[in-house]
Amino acid sequence: MKNSFSAMARREAAAGYLLVAPAILLFLLIGLFTVLFSIGLSFYHLGQGSLITSAKFAGLDNFQNFLFGRDLNLSRAFKQALVNNLWVLLSTLVVIPIALAIAVMLQRISKGIRLYRTVFLLPMVTSSVAIYYVWQGIYEPEGTLNKLLAAIGLDSLIAVNGWLGELHTALPALIVTVIWGSVPGMMILYFAGLQTVDPHLYEAAEMDGAGAWQKIYRITWPILRPITVICLIMGMNGALQIFDPVWIMTKGGPANATEVVNVLVYQQAFVNGDMGVANAMGWSIFVLTFVLSLISLRILRDKSE
Template structure:
Protein backbone atom coordinates (compact mmCIF):
# COMPACT_ATOMS: atom_id res chain seq x y z
CA UNK A 1 0.00 0.00 0.00
CA UNK A 2 1.47 3.37 -1.05
CA UNK A 3 1.17 6.61 0.84
CA UNK A 4 0.78 10.18 -0.56
CA UNK A 5 3.98 12.16 -0.75
CA UNK A 6 4.66 14.78 1.85
CA UNK A 7 3.81 18.36 0.93
CA UNK A 8 7.44 19.46 0.99
CA UNK A 9 8.47 16.58 -1.21
CA UNK A 10 5.55 17.20 -3.54
CA UNK A 11 6.51 20.87 -3.82
CA UNK A 12 10.15 20.05 -4.51
CA UNK A 13 9.31 17.51 -7.15
CA UNK A 14 6.62 19.61 -8.74
CA UNK A 15 3.91 17.07 -7.95
CA UNK A 16 0.47 18.52 -7.56
CA UNK A 17 1.41 21.82 -9.36
CA UNK A 18 -1.01 22.92 -12.08
CA UNK A 19 0.38 22.81 -15.57
CA UNK A 20 -2.24 25.24 -17.00
CA UNK A 21 -0.69 28.44 -18.42
CA UNK A 22 -1.07 31.58 -16.39
CA UNK A 23 -3.20 34.39 -17.72
CA UNK A 24 -1.12 37.11 -19.37
CA UNK A 25 -0.16 40.03 -17.18
CA UNK A 26 -0.38 38.21 -13.84
CA UNK A 27 3.38 38.05 -13.22
CA UNK A 28 5.85 40.67 -12.10
CA UNK A 29 6.67 41.58 -15.69
CA UNK A 30 2.99 42.04 -16.51
CA UNK A 31 2.40 44.31 -13.53
CA UNK A 32 5.44 46.40 -14.45
CA UNK A 33 4.18 46.69 -18.02
CA UNK A 34 0.78 47.83 -16.79
CA UNK A 35 2.36 50.47 -14.54
CA UNK A 36 4.53 51.71 -17.41
CA UNK A 37 1.49 51.89 -19.69
CA UNK A 38 -0.51 53.85 -17.10
CA UNK A 39 2.40 56.24 -16.55
CA UNK A 40 2.73 56.86 -20.28
CA UNK A 41 -1.00 57.41 -20.52
CA UNK A 42 -0.85 60.01 -17.74
CA UNK A 43 2.10 61.73 -19.45
CA UNK A 44 0.26 61.82 -22.78
CA UNK A 45 -2.87 63.19 -21.10
CA UNK A 46 -0.92 65.87 -19.25
CA UNK A 47 0.87 66.79 -22.49
CA UNK A 48 -2.44 67.19 -24.33
CA UNK A 49 -3.80 69.30 -21.49
CA UNK A 50 -0.80 71.61 -21.76
CA UNK A 51 -1.13 72.06 -25.54
CA UNK A 52 -4.93 72.19 -25.55
CA UNK A 53 -5.12 76.02 -25.18
CA UNK A 54 -2.73 76.50 -28.10
CA UNK A 55 -4.63 73.98 -30.23
CA UNK A 56 -7.96 75.63 -29.40
CA UNK A 57 -6.54 79.06 -30.24
CA UNK A 58 -5.21 77.73 -33.55
CA UNK A 59 -8.57 76.16 -34.41
CA UNK A 60 -10.45 79.37 -33.63
CA UNK A 61 -8.00 81.96 -34.96
CA UNK A 62 -6.48 79.81 -37.68
CA UNK A 63 -8.70 77.25 -39.35
CA UNK A 64 -11.97 78.99 -38.55
CA UNK A 65 -10.70 82.36 -39.74
CA UNK A 66 -9.24 80.92 -42.94
CA UNK A 67 -12.41 78.99 -43.71
CA UNK A 68 -14.58 82.00 -42.91
CA UNK A 69 -12.50 84.23 -45.17
CA UNK A 70 -12.64 81.71 -48.00
CA UNK A 71 -16.43 81.55 -47.85
CA UNK A 72 -16.60 85.33 -47.59
CA UNK A 73 -14.70 85.68 -50.85
CA UNK A 74 -17.76 84.30 -52.64
CA UNK A 75 -20.17 86.75 -51.01
CA UNK A 76 -20.89 90.47 -50.89
CA UNK A 77 -20.89 91.90 -47.38
CA UNK A 78 -19.93 95.26 -45.85
CA UNK A 79 -19.33 93.94 -42.34
CA UNK A 80 -22.55 95.33 -40.85
CA UNK A 81 -25.44 93.69 -42.69
CA UNK A 82 -26.99 90.71 -40.86
CA UNK A 83 -26.73 88.45 -43.92
CA UNK A 84 -24.38 87.82 -46.81
CA UNK A 85 -25.35 88.15 -50.45
CA UNK A 86 -23.95 85.06 -52.17
CA UNK A 87 -22.40 86.03 -55.54
CA UNK A 88 -20.20 83.04 -56.35
CA UNK A 89 -17.08 83.92 -58.33
CA UNK A 90 -18.33 87.40 -59.21
CA UNK A 91 -15.92 88.99 -56.72
CA UNK A 92 -12.98 87.45 -58.53
CA UNK A 93 -14.34 88.59 -61.89
CA UNK A 94 -14.83 92.14 -60.59
CA UNK A 95 -11.26 92.30 -59.36
CA UNK A 96 -9.71 90.89 -62.52
CA UNK A 97 -11.73 92.45 -65.36
CA UNK A 98 -15.50 92.83 -64.90
CA UNK A 99 -15.89 95.89 -62.66
CA UNK A 100 -14.41 99.16 -64.01
CA UNK A 101 -14.28 100.60 -60.50
CA UNK A 102 -11.99 97.91 -59.10
CA UNK A 103 -10.21 96.09 -61.94
CA UNK A 104 -8.06 99.05 -63.13
CA UNK A 105 -6.94 99.78 -59.55
CA UNK A 106 -6.03 96.13 -59.00
CA UNK A 107 -4.04 96.00 -62.25
CA UNK A 108 -2.26 99.23 -61.35
CA UNK A 109 -1.41 97.88 -57.90
CA UNK A 110 -0.30 94.56 -59.42
CA UNK A 111 2.18 96.41 -61.65
CA UNK A 112 3.71 98.18 -58.66
CA UNK A 113 3.79 94.92 -56.71
CA UNK A 114 5.63 93.23 -59.58
CA UNK A 115 8.29 95.94 -59.53
CA UNK A 116 8.71 95.48 -55.79
CA UNK A 117 8.85 91.67 -56.12
CA UNK A 118 11.66 91.92 -58.67
CA UNK A 119 13.71 94.69 -57.09
CA UNK A 120 13.54 93.87 -53.37
CA UNK A 121 14.82 90.23 -53.48
CA UNK A 122 17.50 91.11 -56.04
CA UNK A 123 18.81 94.13 -54.13
CA UNK A 124 18.60 92.29 -50.81
CA UNK A 125 20.82 89.50 -52.10
CA UNK A 126 23.24 91.93 -53.77
CA UNK A 127 23.66 93.89 -50.53
CA UNK A 128 23.43 91.21 -47.84
CA UNK A 129 25.81 88.61 -49.32
CA UNK A 130 28.85 90.90 -49.76
CA UNK A 131 28.10 92.41 -46.36
CA UNK A 132 28.07 88.96 -44.77
CA UNK A 133 31.35 88.04 -46.49
CA UNK A 134 33.03 91.19 -45.20
CA UNK A 135 31.62 90.70 -41.72
CA UNK A 136 32.76 87.06 -41.70
CA UNK A 137 36.29 88.10 -42.59
CA UNK A 138 36.43 90.69 -39.81
CA UNK A 139 38.85 89.69 -37.09
CA UNK A 140 37.92 92.32 -34.52
CA UNK A 141 34.58 93.62 -33.20
CA UNK A 142 32.61 91.09 -35.25
CA UNK A 143 29.92 90.78 -32.57
CA UNK A 144 29.55 94.56 -32.31
CA UNK A 145 29.31 95.00 -36.07
CA UNK A 146 26.77 92.20 -36.35
CA UNK A 147 24.63 93.87 -33.68
CA UNK A 148 24.87 97.24 -35.41
CA UNK A 149 23.81 95.81 -38.76
CA UNK A 150 20.91 93.99 -37.10
CA UNK A 151 19.50 97.15 -35.48
CA UNK A 152 17.07 97.98 -38.37
CA UNK A 153 15.28 94.67 -37.84
CA UNK A 154 14.83 94.85 -34.06
CA UNK A 155 13.79 98.52 -34.02
CA UNK A 156 10.07 99.20 -33.88
CA UNK A 157 8.76 99.34 -37.44
CA UNK A 158 6.45 102.31 -36.96
CA UNK A 159 9.23 104.40 -35.42
CA UNK A 160 11.60 103.52 -38.26
CA UNK A 161 9.01 104.36 -40.92
CA UNK A 162 8.31 107.77 -39.39
CA UNK A 163 12.05 108.40 -39.15
CA UNK A 164 12.42 107.62 -42.86
CA UNK A 165 9.49 109.93 -43.60
CA UNK A 166 11.25 112.75 -41.79
CA UNK A 167 14.55 112.09 -43.57
CA UNK A 168 12.91 112.04 -47.02
CA UNK A 169 10.91 115.26 -46.63
CA UNK A 170 11.66 118.33 -48.80
CA UNK A 171 13.76 119.80 -45.96
CA UNK A 172 14.97 116.41 -44.76
CA UNK A 173 18.43 114.98 -44.32
CA UNK A 174 18.70 113.45 -47.82
CA UNK A 175 18.10 116.74 -49.65
CA UNK A 176 20.34 118.57 -47.19
CA UNK A 177 23.17 116.09 -47.74
CA UNK A 178 22.86 116.37 -51.52
CA UNK A 179 23.04 120.18 -51.35
CA UNK A 180 26.05 120.02 -49.05
CA UNK A 181 27.87 117.71 -51.49
CA UNK A 182 27.14 120.04 -54.40
CA UNK A 183 24.53 117.73 -55.94
CA UNK A 184 21.55 119.96 -55.26
CA UNK A 185 20.15 119.23 -58.71
CA UNK A 186 19.31 115.73 -57.49
CA UNK A 187 17.33 117.04 -54.51
CA UNK A 188 13.57 116.68 -54.67
CA UNK A 189 11.65 119.89 -53.87
CA UNK A 190 8.49 117.82 -53.30
CA UNK A 191 10.33 115.30 -51.16
CA UNK A 192 11.38 111.83 -52.22
CA UNK A 193 7.97 110.42 -51.30
CA UNK A 194 6.05 113.30 -52.87
CA UNK A 195 7.50 112.96 -56.37
CA UNK A 196 5.62 110.33 -58.43
CA UNK A 197 8.86 109.36 -60.21
CA UNK A 198 10.89 108.72 -57.05
CA UNK A 199 8.23 107.52 -54.58
CA UNK A 200 8.18 103.83 -55.57
CA UNK A 201 12.00 103.49 -55.95
CA UNK A 202 12.40 105.16 -52.56
CA UNK A 203 9.95 102.73 -50.97
CA UNK A 204 11.90 99.85 -52.52
CA UNK A 205 15.11 101.17 -50.95
CA UNK A 206 13.44 101.46 -47.53
CA UNK A 207 12.07 97.91 -47.85
CA UNK A 208 15.50 96.55 -48.79
CA UNK A 209 17.06 98.41 -45.85
CA UNK A 210 14.69 96.56 -43.53
CA UNK A 211 15.20 93.18 -45.20
CA UNK A 212 19.02 93.16 -45.33
CA UNK A 213 19.69 92.38 -41.61
CA UNK A 214 17.90 89.01 -41.60
CA UNK A 215 19.36 88.01 -44.97
CA UNK A 216 22.85 89.03 -43.86
CA UNK A 217 22.55 86.99 -40.66
CA UNK A 218 21.39 83.95 -42.64
CA UNK A 219 24.33 84.29 -45.04
CA UNK A 220 26.71 84.78 -42.13
CA UNK A 221 25.45 81.60 -40.50
CA UNK A 222 25.99 79.71 -43.75
CA UNK A 223 29.48 81.13 -44.24
CA UNK A 224 30.53 80.04 -40.76
CA UNK A 225 29.52 76.44 -41.52
CA UNK A 226 31.75 76.18 -44.62
CA UNK A 227 34.77 73.98 -44.07
CA UNK A 228 37.91 76.09 -44.02
CA UNK A 229 39.81 73.41 -45.94
CA UNK A 230 37.62 74.07 -49.01
CA UNK A 231 38.75 77.69 -49.13
CA UNK A 232 42.35 76.72 -48.47
CA UNK A 233 42.22 74.28 -51.38
CA UNK A 234 40.90 77.06 -53.62
CA UNK A 235 43.72 79.35 -52.50
CA UNK A 236 46.30 76.65 -53.25
CA UNK A 237 44.83 76.35 -56.75
CA UNK A 238 45.49 80.05 -57.25
CA UNK A 239 42.01 81.45 -56.65
CA UNK A 240 42.03 84.98 -55.30
CA UNK A 241 39.51 86.53 -52.90
CA UNK A 242 36.98 87.43 -55.58
CA UNK A 243 37.35 84.12 -57.41
CA UNK A 244 37.02 82.05 -54.22
CA UNK A 245 33.84 83.84 -53.15
CA UNK A 246 32.29 83.74 -56.62
CA UNK A 247 33.18 80.15 -57.56
CA UNK A 248 33.33 78.39 -54.18
CA UNK A 249 31.42 80.26 -51.50
CA UNK A 250 28.46 81.46 -53.60
CA UNK A 251 27.45 77.98 -54.86
CA UNK A 252 27.67 76.61 -51.31
CA UNK A 253 25.21 79.19 -49.95
CA UNK A 254 22.77 78.78 -52.83
CA UNK A 255 20.08 77.16 -50.60
CA UNK A 256 20.25 80.19 -48.32
CA UNK A 257 19.83 82.44 -51.34
CA UNK A 258 16.70 80.53 -52.29
CA UNK A 259 15.28 81.04 -48.79
CA UNK A 260 16.15 84.75 -48.81
CA UNK A 261 14.51 85.21 -52.22
CA UNK A 262 11.40 83.29 -51.16
CA UNK A 263 10.95 85.27 -47.94
CA UNK A 264 11.36 88.59 -49.72
CA UNK A 265 9.00 87.54 -52.50
CA UNK A 266 6.38 86.68 -49.92
CA UNK A 267 6.82 89.96 -48.06
CA UNK A 268 6.81 91.95 -51.30
CA UNK A 269 3.63 90.25 -52.46
CA UNK A 270 1.60 90.36 -49.25
CA UNK A 271 3.20 93.05 -47.10
CA UNK A 272 1.88 96.59 -47.09
CA UNK A 273 2.64 98.06 -43.65
CA UNK A 274 5.56 100.16 -44.90
CA UNK A 275 3.49 101.60 -47.75
CA UNK A 276 0.50 102.23 -45.48
CA UNK A 277 2.48 104.20 -42.89
CA UNK A 278 4.84 106.11 -45.17
CA UNK A 279 2.75 106.94 -48.27
CA UNK A 280 -0.71 105.34 -47.96
CA UNK A 281 -0.39 104.53 -51.65
CA UNK A 282 0.40 108.08 -52.74
CA UNK A 283 1.15 110.27 -54.41
CA UNK A 284 -1.75 109.56 -56.74
CA UNK A 285 -1.63 105.78 -56.16
CA UNK A 286 1.96 105.63 -57.44
CA UNK A 287 2.95 103.43 -54.49
CA UNK A 288 -0.25 101.43 -54.20
CA UNK A 289 0.41 97.68 -53.92
CA UNK A 290 -1.91 94.68 -53.78
CA UNK A 291 -1.71 94.22 -50.02
CA UNK A 292 -2.60 97.88 -49.48
CA UNK A 293 -5.41 97.60 -52.02
CA UNK A 294 -6.89 94.66 -50.10
CA UNK A 295 -6.73 96.75 -46.92
CA UNK A 296 -8.51 99.61 -48.65
CA UNK A 297 -11.23 97.37 -50.01
CA UNK A 298 -11.88 96.01 -46.52
CA UNK A 299 -11.83 99.16 -44.39
CA UNK A 300 -11.82 102.45 -46.28
CA UNK A 301 -15.18 104.12 -46.80
CA UNK A 302 -14.32 106.06 -49.97
CA UNK A 303 -14.17 102.78 -51.87
CA UNK A 304 -17.55 101.47 -50.63
CA UNK A 305 -15.90 98.85 -48.40
CA UNK A 306 -16.76 95.25 -49.04
CA UNK A 307 -15.09 92.44 -47.16
CA UNK A 308 -16.00 89.98 -49.90
CA UNK A 309 -13.79 91.73 -52.46
CA UNK A 310 -11.00 92.07 -49.90
CA UNK A 311 -11.18 88.36 -49.10
CA UNK A 312 -11.13 87.47 -52.79
CA UNK A 313 -8.05 89.61 -53.34
CA UNK A 314 -6.42 88.06 -50.29
CA UNK A 315 -6.96 84.58 -51.68
CA UNK A 316 -5.55 85.64 -55.03
CA UNK A 317 -2.43 86.81 -53.22
CA UNK A 318 -2.28 83.53 -51.32
CA UNK A 319 -2.52 81.56 -54.58
CA UNK A 320 0.27 83.65 -56.11
CA UNK A 321 2.47 83.14 -53.03
CA UNK A 322 1.83 79.38 -53.15
CA UNK A 323 2.81 79.19 -56.82
CA UNK A 324 6.01 81.13 -56.13
CA UNK A 325 6.87 78.84 -53.23
CA UNK A 326 6.37 75.73 -55.37
CA UNK A 327 8.51 77.16 -58.16
CA UNK A 328 11.25 78.10 -55.70
CA UNK A 329 11.15 74.61 -54.15
CA UNK A 330 11.35 72.97 -57.56
CA UNK A 331 14.31 75.10 -58.60
CA UNK A 332 16.07 74.42 -55.30
CA UNK A 333 15.61 70.67 -55.63
CA UNK A 334 16.86 70.65 -59.20
CA UNK A 335 20.11 72.33 -58.14
CA UNK A 336 20.87 70.23 -55.08
Protein backbone atom coordinates in the same frame (compact mmCIF):
# COMPACT_ATOMS: atom_id res chain seq x y z
CA MET B 1 14.74 40.79 -44.00
CA LYS B 2 11.98 42.40 -45.97
CA ASN B 3 9.54 42.05 -43.10
CA SER B 4 11.74 43.68 -40.54
CA PHE B 5 12.47 46.49 -42.99
CA SER B 6 8.81 47.31 -43.45
CA ALA B 7 8.25 47.13 -39.69
CA MET B 8 10.98 49.68 -39.28
CA ALA B 9 9.50 51.82 -42.00
CA ARG B 10 6.16 51.65 -40.27
CA ARG B 11 7.70 52.66 -36.97
CA GLU B 12 9.47 55.52 -38.68
CA ALA B 13 6.25 56.71 -40.28
CA ALA B 14 4.43 56.56 -36.94
CA ALA B 15 7.18 58.61 -35.33
CA GLY B 16 6.96 61.06 -38.22
CA TYR B 17 3.24 61.60 -37.72
CA LEU B 18 3.71 61.88 -33.97
CA LEU B 19 6.31 64.61 -34.35
CA VAL B 20 4.27 66.56 -36.85
CA ALA B 21 1.03 66.15 -34.91
CA PRO B 22 1.37 69.10 -32.47
CA ALA B 23 1.99 71.54 -35.31
CA ILE B 24 -0.98 70.14 -37.21
CA LEU B 25 -3.21 70.25 -34.14
CA LEU B 26 -2.36 73.90 -33.59
CA PHE B 27 -3.18 74.64 -37.20
CA LEU B 28 -6.49 72.80 -36.96
CA LEU B 29 -7.32 74.71 -33.81
CA ILE B 30 -6.41 78.22 -34.82
CA GLY B 31 -5.67 78.36 -38.53
CA LEU B 32 -8.05 76.13 -40.40
CA PHE B 33 -11.35 77.77 -39.58
CA THR B 34 -9.85 81.20 -39.99
CA VAL B 35 -8.47 80.37 -43.41
CA LEU B 36 -11.58 78.56 -44.67
CA PHE B 37 -13.79 81.35 -43.41
CA SER B 38 -11.66 83.94 -45.13
CA ILE B 39 -11.67 82.00 -48.40
CA GLY B 40 -15.41 81.56 -48.12
CA LEU B 41 -15.93 85.28 -47.64
CA SER B 42 -14.30 85.97 -50.99
CA PHE B 43 -17.39 84.49 -52.63
CA TYR B 44 -19.81 86.69 -50.72
CA HIS B 45 -21.02 90.27 -50.86
CA LEU B 46 -20.51 91.96 -47.54
CA GLY B 47 -21.10 95.70 -47.31
CA GLN B 48 -19.99 98.34 -44.85
CA GLY B 49 -21.15 97.69 -41.31
CA SER B 50 -22.98 94.50 -42.17
CA LEU B 51 -22.85 91.42 -40.03
CA ILE B 52 -21.05 88.43 -41.43
CA THR B 53 -24.25 86.44 -41.03
CA SER B 54 -26.05 88.70 -43.48
CA ALA B 55 -23.51 88.21 -46.28
CA LYS B 56 -25.02 87.27 -49.62
CA PHE B 57 -23.58 84.73 -51.99
CA ALA B 58 -21.86 86.48 -54.86
CA GLY B 59 -20.42 83.66 -56.93
CA LEU B 60 -17.37 84.96 -58.72
CA ASP B 61 -18.55 88.59 -58.68
CA ASN B 62 -15.81 89.72 -56.34
CA PHE B 63 -13.09 88.24 -58.52
CA GLN B 64 -14.65 89.64 -61.66
CA ASN B 65 -14.85 93.03 -59.99
CA PHE B 66 -11.14 93.55 -59.65
CA LEU B 67 -9.70 91.07 -62.17
CA PHE B 68 -11.91 91.46 -65.19
CA GLY B 69 -13.20 94.99 -65.02
CA ARG B 70 -16.70 94.33 -63.71
CA ASP B 71 -15.79 97.24 -61.46
CA LEU B 72 -13.71 99.41 -63.74
CA ASN B 73 -12.23 101.64 -61.06
CA LEU B 74 -11.27 98.75 -58.83
CA SER B 75 -9.71 96.84 -61.73
CA ARG B 76 -7.59 99.84 -62.63
CA ALA B 77 -6.45 100.24 -59.05
CA PHE B 78 -5.66 96.54 -58.74
CA LYS B 79 -3.62 96.50 -61.94
CA GLN B 80 -1.57 99.47 -60.82
CA ALA B 81 -1.09 97.93 -57.38
CA LEU B 82 0.06 94.64 -58.83
CA VAL B 83 2.59 96.37 -61.08
CA ASN B 84 3.96 98.21 -58.05
CA ASN B 85 4.19 94.94 -56.13
CA LEU B 86 6.21 93.49 -58.97
CA TRP B 87 8.61 96.46 -58.80
CA VAL B 88 9.09 95.79 -55.11
CA LEU B 89 9.60 92.14 -55.99
CA LEU B 90 12.41 93.08 -58.38
CA SER B 91 14.03 94.93 -55.52
CA THR B 92 14.37 91.61 -53.71
CA LEU B 93 16.86 90.61 -56.35
CA VAL B 94 18.97 93.56 -55.17
CA VAL B 95 18.58 92.78 -51.49
CA ILE B 96 19.94 89.24 -51.71
CA PRO B 97 23.34 90.14 -53.21
CA ILE B 98 23.69 93.09 -50.84
CA ALA B 99 22.95 90.85 -47.87
CA LEU B 100 25.37 88.20 -49.11
CA ALA B 101 28.10 90.74 -49.86
CA ILE B 102 27.81 92.28 -46.41
CA ALA B 103 27.81 88.85 -44.77
CA VAL B 104 30.97 87.89 -46.70
CA MET B 105 32.68 91.19 -45.92
CA LEU B 106 31.72 90.93 -42.28
CA GLN B 107 33.23 87.48 -42.13
CA ARG B 108 36.48 88.70 -43.66
CA ILE B 109 37.29 91.42 -41.12
CA SER B 110 39.11 90.51 -37.95
CA LYS B 111 38.55 93.43 -35.59
CA GLY B 112 35.23 94.89 -34.56
CA ILE B 113 33.23 92.08 -36.10
CA ARG B 114 30.88 92.04 -33.15
CA LEU B 115 30.33 95.79 -33.14
CA TYR B 116 29.58 95.87 -36.85
CA ARG B 117 27.23 92.95 -36.61
CA THR B 118 25.29 94.55 -33.78
CA VAL B 119 24.96 97.79 -35.72
CA PHE B 120 23.93 95.96 -38.88
CA LEU B 121 21.13 94.25 -37.03
CA LEU B 122 19.68 97.54 -35.78
CA PRO B 123 17.25 98.07 -38.68
CA MET B 124 15.75 94.71 -37.76
CA VAL B 125 15.59 95.52 -34.06
CA THR B 126 14.16 99.03 -34.12
CA SER B 127 10.40 98.95 -33.98
CA SER B 128 9.04 99.07 -37.50
CA VAL B 129 6.32 101.64 -37.01
CA ALA B 130 8.57 104.26 -35.45
CA ILE B 131 11.31 103.75 -38.01
CA TYR B 132 9.00 104.36 -40.97
CA TYR B 133 8.09 107.70 -39.46
CA VAL B 134 11.79 108.48 -39.34
CA TRP B 135 12.20 107.64 -43.02
CA GLN B 136 9.23 109.83 -43.77
CA GLY B 137 11.11 112.67 -42.09
CA ILE B 138 14.21 112.00 -44.17
CA TYR B 139 12.23 112.12 -47.42
CA GLU B 140 10.20 115.24 -46.66
CA PRO B 141 10.41 118.34 -48.88
CA GLU B 142 12.62 119.99 -46.29
CA GLY B 143 14.01 116.68 -45.11
CA THR B 144 17.55 115.47 -44.69
CA LEU B 145 17.89 114.07 -48.20
CA ASN B 146 16.92 117.29 -49.97
CA LYS B 147 19.08 119.31 -47.59
CA LEU B 148 22.01 117.02 -48.29
CA LEU B 149 21.56 117.37 -52.04
CA ALA B 150 21.42 121.15 -51.70
CA ALA B 151 24.55 121.14 -49.56
CA ILE B 152 26.61 119.25 -52.14
CA GLY B 153 25.32 121.39 -54.97
CA LEU B 154 23.05 118.87 -56.66
CA ASP B 155 20.06 121.21 -56.55
CA SER B 156 18.70 119.81 -59.79
CA LEU B 157 18.06 116.46 -58.09
CA ILE B 158 15.97 117.90 -55.27
CA ALA B 159 12.43 116.51 -55.10
CA VAL B 160 10.41 119.68 -54.47
CA ASN B 161 7.36 117.81 -53.19
CA GLY B 162 9.45 115.44 -51.15
CA TRP B 163 10.80 112.08 -52.27
CA LEU B 164 7.55 110.40 -51.30
CA GLY B 165 5.56 113.19 -52.91
CA GLU B 166 6.62 113.01 -56.56
CA LEU B 167 5.09 110.51 -58.95
CA HIS B 168 8.41 109.19 -60.25
CA THR B 169 10.39 109.15 -56.98
CA ALA B 170 7.82 107.87 -54.49
CA LEU B 171 8.08 104.18 -55.29
CA PRO B 172 11.88 104.11 -55.59
CA ALA B 173 12.19 105.95 -52.27
CA LEU B 174 9.85 103.47 -50.65
CA ILE B 175 11.80 100.57 -52.11
CA VAL B 176 15.04 101.96 -50.65
CA THR B 177 13.41 101.87 -47.21
CA VAL B 178 12.25 98.31 -47.81
CA ILE B 179 15.74 97.25 -48.89
CA TRP B 180 17.22 98.93 -45.83
CA GLY B 181 14.82 97.03 -43.61
CA SER B 182 15.14 93.62 -45.22
CA VAL B 183 18.93 93.35 -45.60
CA PRO B 184 19.69 92.52 -41.91
CA GLY B 185 17.44 89.46 -41.74
CA MET B 186 18.96 87.95 -44.86
CA MET B 187 22.47 89.11 -43.96
CA ILE B 188 22.36 87.30 -40.64
CA LEU B 189 21.09 84.13 -42.32
CA TYR B 190 23.99 84.17 -44.76
CA PHE B 191 26.40 85.05 -42.01
CA ALA B 192 25.17 82.11 -39.92
CA GLY B 193 25.49 79.86 -42.94
CA LEU B 194 29.04 80.98 -43.72
CA GLN B 195 30.01 80.36 -40.11
CA THR B 196 29.06 76.71 -40.41
CA VAL B 197 31.54 76.17 -43.25
CA ASP B 198 34.47 74.24 -41.84
CA PRO B 199 37.68 76.10 -42.83
CA HIS B 200 39.45 72.75 -43.03
CA LEU B 201 37.28 71.91 -46.00
CA TYR B 202 38.82 74.82 -47.92
CA GLU B 203 42.30 73.70 -46.98
CA ALA B 204 41.50 70.17 -48.08
CA ALA B 205 40.08 71.43 -51.36
CA GLU B 206 43.16 73.58 -51.93
CA MET B 207 45.32 70.52 -51.45
CA ASP B 208 43.20 68.81 -54.08
CA GLY B 209 44.09 71.72 -56.33
CA ALA B 210 40.65 73.28 -56.46
CA GLY B 211 40.42 76.88 -57.73
CA ALA B 212 38.53 79.70 -56.05
CA TRP B 213 35.37 79.11 -58.08
CA GLN B 214 35.47 75.41 -57.47
CA LYS B 215 35.76 76.00 -53.76
CA ILE B 216 32.75 78.25 -53.83
CA TYR B 217 30.78 75.84 -55.97
CA ARG B 218 31.67 72.70 -54.01
CA ILE B 219 31.86 73.96 -50.43
CA THR B 220 30.17 77.34 -50.03
CA TRP B 221 27.25 77.06 -52.40
CA PRO B 222 25.76 73.86 -50.92
CA ILE B 223 25.45 75.78 -47.64
CA LEU B 224 24.27 79.00 -49.24
CA ARG B 225 21.74 77.39 -51.56
CA PRO B 226 19.06 76.59 -48.97
CA ILE B 227 19.63 80.00 -47.42
CA THR B 228 19.19 81.65 -50.79
CA VAL B 229 15.94 79.76 -51.25
CA ILE B 230 14.72 81.06 -47.90
CA CYS B 231 15.81 84.59 -48.74
CA LEU B 232 14.18 84.42 -52.14
CA ILE B 233 10.90 83.12 -50.78
CA MET B 234 11.00 85.50 -47.85
CA GLY B 235 11.74 88.39 -50.18
CA MET B 236 9.06 87.37 -52.63
CA ASN B 237 6.48 86.98 -49.92
CA GLY B 238 7.60 90.24 -48.35
CA ALA B 239 7.32 92.01 -51.69
CA LEU B 240 3.88 90.70 -52.55
CA GLN B 241 2.54 91.08 -49.00
CA ILE B 242 4.17 94.45 -48.33
CA PHE B 243 1.95 96.62 -46.17
CA ASP B 244 3.41 98.38 -43.10
CA PRO B 245 5.88 100.78 -44.75
CA VAL B 246 3.44 101.74 -47.49
CA TRP B 247 0.55 102.21 -45.11
CA ILE B 248 2.56 104.37 -42.76
CA MET B 249 4.61 106.32 -45.26
CA THR B 250 2.34 106.97 -48.25
CA LYS B 251 -0.97 105.10 -47.93
CA GLY B 252 -0.48 104.29 -51.61
CA GLY B 253 -0.10 107.90 -52.79
CA PRO B 254 0.61 110.19 -54.47
CA ALA B 255 -1.95 109.42 -57.15
CA ASN B 256 -1.63 105.65 -56.50
CA ALA B 257 2.08 105.76 -57.41
CA THR B 258 2.87 103.50 -54.45
CA GLU B 259 -0.42 101.61 -54.25
CA VAL B 260 0.19 97.93 -53.51
CA VAL B 261 -2.29 95.08 -53.33
CA ASN B 262 -2.32 94.72 -49.56
CA VAL B 263 -3.00 98.41 -49.04
CA LEU B 264 -5.87 98.06 -51.48
CA VAL B 265 -7.06 94.98 -49.58
CA TYR B 266 -6.90 96.86 -46.31
CA GLN B 267 -8.75 99.85 -47.72
CA GLN B 268 -11.44 97.61 -49.16
CA ALA B 269 -11.82 95.64 -45.93
CA PHE B 270 -11.58 98.26 -43.24
CA VAL B 271 -12.22 101.59 -44.89
CA ASN B 272 -14.84 100.64 -47.50
CA GLY B 273 -16.06 97.72 -45.38
CA ASP B 274 -16.13 95.33 -48.32
CA MET B 275 -14.81 92.12 -46.79
CA GLY B 276 -15.76 90.09 -49.84
CA VAL B 277 -13.59 91.86 -52.37
CA ALA B 278 -10.81 92.25 -49.81
CA ASN B 279 -10.63 88.53 -49.16
CA ALA B 280 -10.86 87.74 -52.86
CA MET B 281 -7.90 90.02 -53.55
CA GLY B 282 -5.93 88.68 -50.63
CA TRP B 283 -6.34 85.09 -51.79
CA SER B 284 -5.54 85.93 -55.39
CA ILE B 285 -2.20 87.28 -54.24
CA PHE B 286 -1.81 84.16 -52.13
CA VAL B 287 -2.10 82.01 -55.23
CA LEU B 288 0.38 84.18 -57.12
CA THR B 289 2.96 84.10 -54.32
CA PHE B 290 2.55 80.39 -53.89
CA VAL B 291 3.10 79.67 -57.56
CA LEU B 292 6.14 81.97 -57.75
CA SER B 293 7.63 80.31 -54.68
CA LEU B 294 7.15 76.84 -56.12
CA ILE B 295 8.92 77.99 -59.27
CA SER B 296 11.87 79.34 -57.33
CA LEU B 297 12.03 76.15 -55.26
CA ARG B 298 12.16 74.18 -58.51
CA ILE B 299 14.93 76.31 -59.95
CA LEU B 300 17.10 76.20 -56.84
CA ARG B 301 16.24 72.61 -56.01
CA ASP B 302 18.93 70.36 -54.61
CA LYS B 303 20.08 68.43 -57.66
CA SER B 304 21.98 65.86 -55.65
CA GLU B 305 18.74 64.41 -54.28
